[in-house]
Amino acid sequence: MKDSNFLKENNARSLWHPMAHPADCRANPPIIVSGSNGVRISDVDGHEVVDGVGGLWNVNLGFSCQPVKEAIAAQLDRLPYYSIFRGTTTDVVIELAEELRDFFAPDGLSRSFFTSGGSDSVDTALMLARQYHKIRGEAGRVKFLSLKKGYHGTHFGGASVNGNANFRTAYEPLLAGCHHIPAPYTYRNPFDETDPERLAQLCLSALEDEIAFQGEGTIAAMIMEPILGAGGVLVPHESFMPGVREICDRHGILLIADEVITAFGRTGDWTGSRHWGVKPDLMTTAKAITNGYFPFGAVMMSDAVAEVFEGDETGRAAIGHGYTYSGHPVGAAAALACLAETKRLDVAANAAARGTQLFEGCKALQERYEIIGDVRGGHGLMTGLELVSDRATKAPIDKETIAKVHEETYRAGAMVRMSGANLLMSPPLVLSEEEADIILSALDAGFASVAG
Numbered sequence: 007m008k009d010s011n012f013l014k015e016n017n018a019r020s021l022w023h024p025m026a027h028p029a030d031c032r033a034n035p036p037i038i039v040s041g042s043n044g045v046r047i048s049d050v051d052g053h054e055v056v057d058g059v060g061g062l063w064n065v066n067l068g069f070s071c072q073p074v075k076e077a078i079a080a081q082l083d084r085l086p087y088y089s090i091f092r093g094t095t096t097d098v099v100i101e102l103a104e105e106l107r108d109f110f111a112p113d114g115l116s117r118s119f120f121t122s123g124g125s126d127s128v129d130t131a132l133m134l135a136r137q138y139h140k141i142r143g144e145a146g147r148v149k150f151l152s153l154k155k156g157y158h159g160t161h162f163g164g165a166s167v168n169g170n171a172n173f174r175t176a177y178e179p180l181l182a183g184c185h186h187i188p189a190p191y192t193y194r195n196p197f198d199e200t201d202p203e204r205l206a207q208l209c210l211s212a213l214e215d216e217i218a219f220q221g222e223g224t225i226a227a228m229i230m231e232p233i234l235g236a237g238g239v240l241v242p243h244e245s246f247m248p249g250v251r252e253i254c255d256r257h258g259i260l261l262i263a264d265e266v267i268t269a270f271g272r273t274g275d276w277t278g279s280r281h282w283g284v285k286p287d288l289m290t291t292a293k294a295i296t297n298g299y300f301p302f303g304a305v306m307m308s309d310a311v312a313e314v315f316e317g318d319e320t321g322r323a324a325i326g327h328g329y330t331y332s333g334h335p336v337g338a339a340a341a342l343a344c345l346a347e348t349k350r351l352d353v354a355a356n357a358a359a360r361g362t363q364l365f366e367g368c369k370a371l372q373e374r375y376e377i378i379g380d381v382r383g384g385h386g387l388m389t390g391l392e393l394v395s396d397r398a399t400k401a402p403i404d405k406e407t408i409a410k411v412h413e414e415t416y417r418a419g420a421m422v423r424m425s426g427a428n429l430l431m432s433p434p435l436v437l438s439e440e441e442a443d444i445i446l447s448a449l450d451a452g453f454a455s456v457a458g
C-alpha cells in the first residue's frame with residue numbers, strides 16, 4: 007500500500023464518490039479508512055473510532071468476523087465463479103436457498119432470487135411484481151406505489167419509487183407510473199399531525215385515496231421499508247404496516263417489503279416485517295446477508311407468488327431477468343457463513359437492547375442540546391437525530407454546523423453518518439454496552455463543540 011502522503015495527495019483526485027459532489031470531495035477530502043478491528047475502524051493517521059455506521063448499515067457482525075472471511079477464502083479456492091443462468095447451478099446456492107427458506111419461513115417467504123445488492127434486489131422485485139400480474143392475466147397492473155422519504159436504491163426502478171428528490175431530480179425523467187404517498191413522519195408531515203397513530207391513519211387514507219384515483223387494476227405493487235432508514239430513521243406507528251398490508255390485500259396489490267437494511271436483525275427482530283407482524287408478498291434483502299464483505303442480495307417470494315410462477319403453463323412465467331453475478335458462489339458462501347453466525351450470536355436480541363440504550367442516550371442529549379430537534383429510533387439499532395437551527399420553528403440546520411458536529415464526534419471516538427439534516431446511526435449488531443456509550447459520549451463532545 008502507498009504511504010499516507012500519496013493517499014492524501016490523491017484523495018478524491020481520480021475518482022468520483024457516490025452521493026457526493028466531486029468538487030466538494032476535492033475541497034473537503036473524505037476520511038481515508040484503512041483498518042478495522044471488531045466494531046472499530048481506523049484511518050491512515052492511526053485514529054481509531056467505534057463505527058456507529060456499521061459500514062453502511064451492513065457490517066452487522068463487525069469487521070472481524072472470521073467465519074465469513076474463511077468461507078470467502080475457501081470458496082475462492084474451490085469455485086470462484088460460475089453462472090446460475092438456465093442450465094447450470096452451484097452447490098452453494100442450492101444450500102443457501104434452503105437456509106433462507108428456513109430463516110424466512112415465519113415471514114411466509116420460501117423462494118429466493120439472487121442479486122448483487124440492494125438496488126438490484128429492488129429492481130428485481132419490481133419486475134417480478136409486474137410479471138406476476140401478467141401471468142395471472144392482469145397485464146394492466148403496471149404501476150408502483152411507495153412512500154415519500156422512502157429509499158429504494160438508485161437503479162432506474164428504485165430511483166423511480168424513491169421518495170427523496172436528491173436521488174431523483176438530476177436523473178429524471180424516471181419510470182412512468184410511480185406514485186408516492188405521504189410518509190408516517192411525525193416531526194414533519196403535510197397534515198401537521200404529531201400523534202403517530204393518527205398520522206398512520208391519515209397516511210393509510212392517502213394510500214386508499216391514491217389507489218382509488220389511479221384505479222386498483224392499474225397498480226402492480228406497493229413497496230415500503232418497515233422502518234424508513236436512509237430517509238432519517240422514520241419509525242411508523244405499529245398500525246401502519248399492517249394497515250398497508252390490509253389495503254393491498256383488498257385491492258389485489260402486491261406488498262414488497264424493502265428490507266435491504268432491516269432484514270437479519272437490525273430492528274431487534276429478524277425482519278422488519280416480523281417486527282410489525284406483517285407477511286409481505288416479496289422481500290428485498292442485501293447488505294448484511296454477507297456482513298457487507300461481498301456484494302450480494304436476495305429477493306424472497308411468498309408461496310402464493312411462487313405458485314403463480316411455478317404453476318404457469320403459458321410460458322409467461324419464464325424469467326427474462328437476472329444478473330451475471332446472481333447467485334455468485336463466493337457471495338453465497340459468505341451468506342451461508344454469515345447466516346450461521348447471525349443466528350449463533352442471536353444479534354437481533356443484542357440489537358434490541360443496544361438500540362434502546364442508544365435511543366435513550368440520544369434523548370438525554372436532546373435535553374441538553376437545542377439543535378437536536380428530533381430523536382428517532384427505539385426499535386433496534388437504527389437511530390436518527392434531526393438537527394434544527396431553531397426548535398420552535400424547526401428551521402433547518404446549516405451544513406457547516408452539522409459538518410462540525412460530525413467532525414468533532416469523529417475526533418472524540420465515533421463515526422456517525424451525516425445525511426442532509428440528520429445524523430444517522432446503524433452500528434454493528436454485535437456492539438457492546440461500553441461501545442454504545444462511546445458513541446454517545448463522542449456525540450456529546452460533537453454537540454458541545456457547537457453549543458453556544
Ligand SMILES: Cc1ncc(COP(=O)(O)O)c(C=O)c1O
Pocket residue numbers: 063123124125126128157158159160231235236264265266267292293
Ligand atoms: C431500503 C434500501 N433499499 C435499497 C437500497 C440500495 O441498496 P444498494 O446500495 O446495495 O444498491 C438501500 C441502501 O441503503 C436501502 O437502504
